[in-house]
Amino acid sequence: MSAQLTHLSVPMTPRPISGRLRKNALRNIKERSIEAVLLAAASVAVFTTIAILYILIGETIDFFKHVTIGRFLTDRQWTPLFDDAHFGIIVLLTGTLTSTAVALMVAIPLGTVIAIYLSEFAGHRTREIVKPILELLSGVPTIVFGYFALLFVTPLLQQLIPSLPGFSILSAGLVMGIMIVPYVSSLSEDAMRAVPMSLREGSYAMGGTRLQTALRVVMPAATSGIASAYILGSSRAVGETMIVAIAGGMQPSLTLNPLEPAATITTYIVQVALGDLPHGSTGYQTIFAAGLTLMLITLTFNVVGYFLRKRFRETY
Structure with missing residues (x-):
């Protein structure tokens, strides 16, 4: 019983990460970074359209306060x-x-x-x-x-x-x-x-x-x-x-x-x-x-x- 406790109390040393796993993790980080850049680029058109609509609608509402539809x-x-x-x-x-x-x-x-x-x-x-x-x-x-x-x-x-x-x-x-x-x-x-x-x-x-x-x-x-x-x-x-x-x-x-x-x-x-x-x-x-x-x-x-x-x- 004491031998088992002694065996369990010994801390296990972490296994080193293989070069293959490290390379795959680095590749995943690069791919996600590229995806984020592409998403940001695609979002520019959407945000630009929303901004244009916001300005046009806001100013048009003020215009229709003076002129009826x-x-x-x-x-x-x-x-x-x-x-x-x-x-x-x-x-x-x-x-x-x-x-x-x-x-x-x-x-x-x-x-x-x-x-x-x-x-x-x-x-x-x-x-x-x-x-x-x-x-x-x-x-x-x-x-x-x-x-x-x-x-x-x-x-x-x-x-x-x-x-x-x-x-x-x-x-x-x-x-x-x-x-x-x-x-x-x-x-x-x-x-x-x-x-x-x-x-x-x-x-x-x-x-x-x-x-x-x-x-x-x-x-x-x-x-x-x-x-x-x-x-x-x-x-x-x-x-x-x-x-x-x-x-x-x-x-x-x-x-x-x-x-x-x-x-x-x-x-x-x-x-x-x-x-x-x-x-x-x-x-x-x-x-x-x-x-x-x-x-x-x-x-x-x-x-x-x-x-x-x-x-x-x-x-x-």
């Missing part, structure tokens, strides 16, 4: 900086939607045709040359596009339409459409190239031509990706500022006629943000109400794009 939505004039102030956001919405519609009428057909050519008809060498050049177009500063619209496109249109004024939504929208072509074509082409080759081979085996295969097999199979490209192009057109500011005229008028000058939400925000209005005034707070409206429009586009992707998601 009904007046904001139904007034047919937008003159917040005049003595006889009017706050009808519908005036800026018509300019925004008109310029976006003109841009999409250019970008969607042209971008889709380019995507079909690059995906289904162009050779490898042609694709490798044309696609980078096309994507380089998206890196041109928008102010350059604005002066291109004002000094080249507008005079050209005036030769076709003599009554066209020097500033018009038509000129700005056409150049905006050219600007967003790379967004539509690049994403659409990527979606089409993701379609399995077996679907194309099945179409060819049934006697389909390359054009029939592209239009009736590849495009329906890539509907979700193509829809996402269209939504991205729409959001890009809605948020464009400099082209419309330079070529559109920045004249707030309630019109859906692209042959007339008009102001958009973004151009008004730029116009007021560069002025001398005191912080906290009703005129200054209009830019936050307009900005929140613009963000809701963009959110609507994103939600529609999400449901389209979910509805037409490829099953192959």
Whole structure:
């Protein structure tokens, strides 16, 4: 019995940690550190969005303490900086939607045709040359596009339409459409190239031509990706500022006629943000109400794009 007690009272020496376990523990620490860094980087976008919404909503609430929501939505004039102030956001919405519609009428057909050519008809060498050049177009500063619209496109249109004024939504929208072509074509082409080759081979085996295969097999199979490209192009057109500011005229008028000058939400925000209005005034707070409206429009586009992707998601 005493021998057993003596044996139990002897302290056990800790076993040394093997080099393998020490290496695994160090690797786990590194991986968790990398995960923490990646999570922090991903959280930046979330926190930035929350901060933007907090500022916009807070300032917009203060704005609606002076201007009723009904007046904001139904007034047919937008003159917040005049003595006889009017706050009808519908005036800026018509300019925004008109310029976006003109841009999409250019970008969607042209971008889709380019995507079909690059995906289904162009050779490898042609694709490798044309696609980078096309994507380089998206890196041109928008102010350059604005002066291109004002000094080249507008005079050209005036030769076709003599009554066209020097500033018009038509000129700005056409150049905006050219600007967003790379967004539509690049994403659409990527979606089409993701379609399995077996679907194309099945179409060819049934006697389909390359054009029939592209239009009736590849495009329906890539509907979700193509829809996402269209939504991205729409959001890009809605948020464009400099082209419309330079070529559109920045004249707030309630019109859906692209042959007339008009102001958009973004151009008004730029116009007021560069002025001398005191912080906290009703005129200054209009830019936050307009900005929140613009963000809701963009959110609507994103939600529609999400449901389209979910509805037409490829099953192959």
